[in-house]
Amino acid sequence: MARILLLDDNDALRSLFCRCLHKAGHEVFDAADGQVGSRLYHEQAPDLVICDLYMPNKDGLELIRELAGLGEARIIAMSGDGLPGFGSLLPIARTFGAAVVLQKPIDEPTLLSAVETVLTGSPPSR
Numbered sequence: 001m002a003r004i005l006l007l008d009d010n011d012a013l014r015s016l017f018c019r020c021l022h023k024a025g026h027e028v029f030d031a032a033d034g035q036v037g038s039r040l041y042h043e044q045a046p047d048l049v050i051c052d053l054y055m056p057n058k059d060g061l062e063l064i065r066e067l068a069g070l071g072e073a074r075i076i077a078m079s080g081d082g083l084p085g086f087g088s089l090l091p092i093a094r095t096f097g098a099a100v101v102l103q104k105p106i107d108e109p110t111l112l113s114a115v116e117t118v119l120t121g122s123p124p125s126r
Contacts, residue, residue, distance in 0.1 A: 001025040002119050003044060007037040007060070008052040008078075013104075017050070020108045021115070034058030041067060048118055050111075051098075053079040053089050061089060061096060068097025074118050080104035 004021055008014040009032045021028045029044050031037045035057035041049065049067060053060035060077060067073035077093035078101070090101040100114045 001027070002047040002115070003027045004029070004115070005037060005040055005044065005046040005049045006030040007032075007034060007050065007055060007063070009033060009055045010052070017111060020111060024112055024115075026115070032056075034060060034063040037063055038066060041073070048074045048076065048115065050076045050078065050115075053077060053093060054081070061093060064093055064096045064098055073097070074099055076100045076102060076114050076118055078102040078104055078106060 001024065004026050006014060006017055006021065006028055007030070008017070011032065014030050014032065018028045018030055029040050029046065031040055033056045037051065038058060051060045051063055064075055064077060067075060075098045077090060077098035079088065079090055090103065094101050099118045102110065102114055
């Protein structure tokens, strides 16, 4: 299947999503912050990046801009909250280069469907 880089500073959620993606046959690399994620992207050459927007050291929007600038990154952005007074940053993530944006909480079928959509370039068959 695919090589996936999963970035989220929530350890429990990251662990859950890693297990889900492994169970679906994917190879997963993960990190809790955008700075480590950027390094892993260049070392591991993943097929897909799943990125939380709010992370320490380098936030998701900054990382998405960086990776989208490389021209080949396929990205799913996810977030649970907007900033007070600003609303959700997910629409901005889409303009910065995320192919799909997901509002947390995200269940496993939704995650796997988004992964299939981005990897195949088309909606999953039902």
